Amino acid sequence: MSGLVIESITHMWGAKQALEDVSFSVARGEFCALLGPNGAGKSTLFGLMTRLFTPRAGAISIAGHDLAREPHGALRHIGVVFQQPTVDLDLTVRRNLLYFAALHGLFGRRAEVRVMAVLERLGMAERSGERAEALNGGHRRRMEIARALMHCPSVLLLDEPTVGLDAAARVAIVDHVHRLAADDGLTVLWATHLVDEIRPPDRLVILHRGRVLAAGEAGEIGGTDLSERFIELTGAVS
Amino acid sequence: MNAVPDRDAFAPNPPKTLNVVDADRLDRDAQGRAAPAFFHCAIVALSAILQREALRFLGQRGRLLAALARPLVWLIVFAAGFRAALGLSITPPYQTYITYEIYITPGLVGMILLFNGMQSSLSLVYDREMGSMRLLLTAPLPRWWLLTCKLVAGSLISVLQAYVFLAVAAAWGVRFTPGGYLAALPAIMLGALMVGALGLVLSSFIRQLENFAGVMNFVIFPVFFLSSALYPLWKMAEASPHLRDICAVNPFTHAVELIRFALYAKLDPLGLAVTIAALAVFGAAAIWGYDPARGLAARKI
Numbered sequence: 308m309s310g311l312v313i314e315s316i317t318h319m320w321g322a323k324q325a326l327e328d329v330s331f332s333v334a335r336g337e338f339c340a341l342l343g344p345n346g347a348g349k350s351t352l353f354g355l356m357t358r359l360f361t362p363r364a365g366a367i368s369i370a371g372h373d374l375a376r377e378p379h380g381a382l383r384h385i386g387v388v389f390q391q392p393t394v395d396l397d398l399t400v401r402r403n404l405l406y407f408a409a410l411h412g413l414f415g416r417r418a419e420v421r422v423m424a425v426l427e428r429l430g431m432a433e434r435s436g437e438r439a440e441a442l443n444g445g446h447r448r449r450m451e452i453a454r455a456l457m458h459c460p461s462v463l464l465l466d467e468p469t470v471g472l473d474a475a476a477r478v479a480i481v482d483h484v485h486r487l488a489a490d491d492g493l494t495v496l497w498a499t500h501l502v503d504e505i506r507p508p509d510r511l512v513i514l515h516r517g518r519v520l521a522a523g524e525a526g527e528i529g530g531t532d533l534s535e536r537f538i539e540l541t542g543a544v545s
Numbered sequence: 546m547n548a549v550p551d552r553d554a555f556a557p558n559p560p561k562t563l564n565v566v567d568a569d570r571l572d573r574d575a576q577g578r579a580a581p582a583f584f585h586c587a588i589v590a591l592s593a594i595l596q597r598e599a600l601r602f603l604g605q606r607g608r609l610l611a612a613l614a615r616p617l618v619w620l621i622v623f624a625a626g627f628r629a630a631l632g633l634s635i636t637p638p639y640q641t642y643i644t645y646e647i648y649i650t651p652g653l654v655g656m657i658l659l660f661n662g663m664q665s666s667l668s669l670v671y672d673r674e675m676g677s678m679r680l681l682l683t684a685p686l687p688r689w690w691l692l693t694c695k696l697v698a699g700s701l702i703s704v705l706q707a708y709v710f711l712a713v714a715a716a717w718g719v720r721f722t723p724g725g726y727l728a729a730l731p732a733i734m735l736g737a738l739m740v741g742a743l744g745l746v747l748s749s750f751i752r753q754l755e756n757f758a759g760v761m762n763f764v765i766f767p768v769f770f771l772s773s774a775l776y777p778l779w780k781m782a783e784a785s786p787h788l789r790d791i792c793a794v795n796p797f798t799h800a801v802e803l804i805r806f807a808l809y810a811k812l813d814p815l816g817l818a819v820t821i822a823a824l825a826v827f828g829a830a831a832i833w834g835y836d837p838a839r840g841l842a843a844r845k846i
Contacts, residue, residue, distance in 0.1 A: 357683045361838045382685040391676035395597070397604040409593030410684035412586030 309371065310335045310494025311356075311462050316365035318351055325351045326517045329365070333496055333510060335461070338488040340505040340525065341498040343514035344541055349498040350390065352514070353466045356496075357387050370461045370494075383411065386455035388465040393454065394447060396440040400431070403439055404454055411458040418457075425453040429483070445476030452484070462494045463487065469504065477504070485509075502534040515541045590686055591694045598665070598698035602705075612661060612706045613713065616653035620714060624649055636777055638809040650719050651805035652774025654707045654729075655797060658737045659765055661706055665699030666744025667760060670751055682835070689832045692745060696828075699744075700737035707733050724810040732807035732817075736800035739820050740768075742827035749834025772798040796823035 312332040318325045326348045333339040343349050355362050356369070358378055367374040372381035394403050401422055408418040426432045429449045434442065442450060448468060455463060465484065469477040481504045488495045497504070505511060507526030512519055520540050521528050529536045602608060628645040635642060669678045681691050711726065721729075747764065771788070772795050773781075782789035792798050796819055803816035833839065 357679070358837050359679060359682055379685040379687075382683060385683070387683060389676055389679050391679065393676035393680045395601065395677065397601060398597075402600065406593050406597050407680065409589050410680065410686075412582075412589050412685075414589045414593070 309333075309368070310337065311339075311370075311496060312366075312368040313352075313356075314366045314368070316352070316355060316362050316367065318348075318355060318362045320351075324517055326355075326362070329514070329517070329519055331512045331519060331522050333462075333494050335494050336488055336492040337510050338485055338495045338497065338506075339510040339512060341496055341512050341514060342500065342502065342505065342537065343498075344500055346516075347500075347514045348517040349514060350466060351517075353387070353389070353464060353498065356464055357385060358382060383458065384461045386458070386460035386463045388448075388451045388455050388463075388468045390466045390468075390470060392447060392451065394439045394450060397438070399436055399438055400426070400442070400450055401435040403450070404457055407454050408457045413458060421457055421459075425456045428456065429453045445472055445479070448472060448476070448480060449483075452480070456487075460493070462496070464496050464498075466498045467500070468497070469499070469501070502529075502537055505529075505533060513537065513540060587686055587690055590684060590691070591697070594681075594691075594694040595698045595701065598702055602702050609706065609709065612657060613710055615660065616656050616710055617713060619649065619653055619656070620646060620717065620719070636779065638806045638811045638813075646714075646717075646719050648777070649775055650711075650714055651808055652772070652801050653714075654710065654733060654804055655736060655772070655774050655801040656769060657707050657710055658703045658733065658800070659740050659769060659797065661703040662699060662737055662740035663744045663747075663760055663765060665702065666696070666741050667748050667751070669695070669745075669748045688835050688837070692831055692835060696738060696741045696745060699741050700734060703737035703741070704730070704733050707737075721808045722810065725808040728810045729804055729807040732800075732803045735817075735820050735824065736804055739796060739800055739824040739827065742824055742831055745831035746827050746834055749831060768795065768797045771795050772801055774798075774801050796820060799823075 310333050314330050316326050316329045329348075329352065331339075341349055341352070354360055356367055356374070358374055358381075361375065367381075369381040370384040372384065374381045393407075395406070398406070404422045404425070405414075405418055408414065408421060413421060422435065423432060426435055429452060431446065431449055431453065434446065439447065439450065451468070452465075455465075463484070468484075469480055472480070484495055484497065485506065487493045499505070505525050507524070507529070509525045511521070511523065511525040511528050513521040513528070525533060624644075624646045639647075681695065682688065684691060708726075711721075711729075715721075747760070769775075771791050773792060774797070778789055778792055778798070781792050799813075799816040799819035800823075802813050803820055806813035806816065
């Protein structure tokens with residue numbers, strides 16, 4: 308069963324073409340980086356994958372569920388970390404996670420056990436009783452990831468999850484999500500505009516002005532210097 | 546290309562429990578007893594949303610104070626000044642001459658509903674709330690249900706505020722019968738749902754909210770002042786028949802009248818009909834506005 312399949316997605320914002328015939332897929336257990344400069348259409352694609360809105364044309368399938376035909380079946384398999392924080396700063400870490408669990412139908416002891424499991428997974432177990440306000444930027448992001456994992460999704464979508472973090476926190480989160488793909492078999496789509504978050508064995512999709520410029524293994528696309536290659540590719544069509 | 550981080554620094558303890566639930570099992574559960582499971586999830590989500598609103602409300606003590614200060618200033622200062630200037634004749638539900646304080650109390654209950662309803666619905670488009678709105682809308686439940694949960698939660702907070710205000714008003718000398726307080730409960734709830742639904746409609750069409758002042762000037766004030774909250778309609782007609790007509794079609798007028806009659810344990814059938822009809826229209830418009838194929842698509846996210 309394939310993790311994530313994007314098929315000929317086209318979307319417009321008014322008269323402006325935001326995405327044009329975008330197709331790619333990410334297999335189960337694969338870490339795929341969606342690389343594109345600001346305004347490439349990454350956030351639009353995330354909105355479509357999470358059904359905040361629906362595309363003009365094309366299809367999206369998540370863990371074998373077509374998003375248009377069985378939206379709730381598909382949404383149940385998605386864990387998503389948006390660029391915007393979703394944490395309620397007035398509530399404790401535990402309360403925040405329980406709220407999200409309940410939105411996915413989990414409550415009571417099952418939810419409590421799950422809260423501890425995801426917090427342990429992210430090395431934050433001792434923080435469960437703290438108010439979210441007391442967490443630093445890196446921990447808040449980790450908590451977002453913990454939240455996204457609450458309902459055991461099979462597809463994890465992250466929209467520039469390292470924005471605003473210092474170098475050490477960034478490396479730690481990039482590494483952790485790589486491990487989630489490798490160890491837990493999660494399908495990961497990681498949107499970024501930062502080349503240094505991508506590793507040579509990762510799958511890579513380069514998005515620019517709403518089109519896919521390149522798709523394949525990062526090492527093959529980038530050669531010796533992905534950064535240079537990225538500028539070359541996106542510069543060539545501007 | 547990448548720095549090699551210290552892997553153990555991040556998650557020093559291997560997790561003891563991993564997959565307590567898995568989505569596929571939930572799927573099989575859902576297929577086996579689709580309707581009960583779905584119903585169950587919907588109820589769990591509703592109670593979580595109610596609980597979250599309640600916790601947030603309790604966490605922000607200033608909010609209750611601010612919500613009470615506004616109508617109390619009107620009741621204590623404004624009404625005292627107007628008492629002398631304004632003569633009120635006996636109109637239903639009143640059977641005797643009343644003071645102006647008694648007249649505007651239901652209107653001020655309406656004011657609480659209006660402010661709180663707008664605030665809680667429009668909080669969906671506040672910058673800092675954008676993330677939590679996305680969280681809500683990406684839950685695997687129908688949009689109309691998620692919006693209903695949000696609406697009910699905000700309305701219950703409004704009702705709570707309204708009764709705290711009525712208690713303070715009683716201490717000030719504006720009292721109703723126990724039966725009136727009881728009969729007002731469904732009326733206040735219905736009014737709260739109606740203005741909350743209007744707020745949801747606005748939130749689906751407003752791109753992004755810079756501040757609350759715009760909404761106050763262009764929505765709350767006209768809705769409030771062009772209603773029977775502060776002056777009876779016949780008094781309005783003396784000033785201008787056109788103004789009176791505008792007030793008479795304002796659904797907020799009918800919500801206020803419904804509450805006014807209910808506080809005397811009486812039913813205002815027209816008020817009830819118009820408030821329910823307005824709730825239905827605003828509710829349908831909100832669901833349409835939040836349709837994934839439309840609504841948010843009009844807003845650049």
